[in-house]
Amino acid sequence: MEIRRATTVAELLAAEHLYDGPPRADWAARFLAAPGHLMLIAYAEDGFPAGFVSGIEMLHPDKGAEMCLYELSVDESHRRRGIGRALTEALVARARERGCHGAWVGVDTDNAPALATYRAAGAVDEGVFAMRGWPLDEEPGG
Numbered sequence: 001m002e003i004r005r006a007t008t009v010a011e012l013l014a015a016e017h018l019y020d021g022p023p024r025a026d027w028a029a030r031f032l033a034a035p036g037h038l039m040l041i042a043y044a045e046d047g048f049p050a051g052f053v054s055g056i057e058m059l060h061p062d063k064g065a066e067m068c069l070y071e072l073s074v075d076e077s078h079r080r081r082g083i084g085r086a087l088t089e090a091l092v093a094r095a096r097e098r099g100c101h102g103a104w105v106g107v108d109t110d111n112a113p114a115l116a117t118y119r120a121a122g123a124v125d126e127g128v129f130a131m132r133g134w135p136l137d138e139e140p141g142g
Contacts, residue, residue: 001050001083003090006039007032015041015049018073040090042074042083050078053087057098067095069105072114079113088121106131 006012012028031037036057044050051074055067069091074083095103107114109128 001045001081001086002043003040003086004043005094006041006052011041011049012039015052018049018052018075038091038094040087040094042087044078048075050075051083051087053084053091055091055094055103057095057100063101065098065100067091067098067100067103069103072105072117084113084117085120088117088123092121 006015009025009028009032012031013023013025016023031039031054036059037054038057039052039054041049042051051072053072054070056070058066058068060066069088072084072087074087092103104126105118105123106129107118109115
């Protein structure tokens, strides 16, 4: 397995089977152009994109730089081989290289495989939190 940073729209689109929904070329291009956004793709020996991790570097005046592990995905046929752990470790290493003072991920408390992966990659439990969202593609109040 080889882990490489994705630098082209074609690489992001070739990993389509790993996403929750179909990727769009314009969104992929915007992702790649945004400062602090990175996607690492794990390739099997035959060149198949077996998994990815995406990270977003975030800055705040009183916190400095932190890396948010935005999403981790491993193809079902390649799971339980350490790919998720390796991708997570690679993202954390990139965060260190970029001068981030921490990295974090939001994960459902009942997602045992993800929790085990992050624990194996050295993450520590920082407690339970609630997440709320605003679906901005809908009309207000609707």
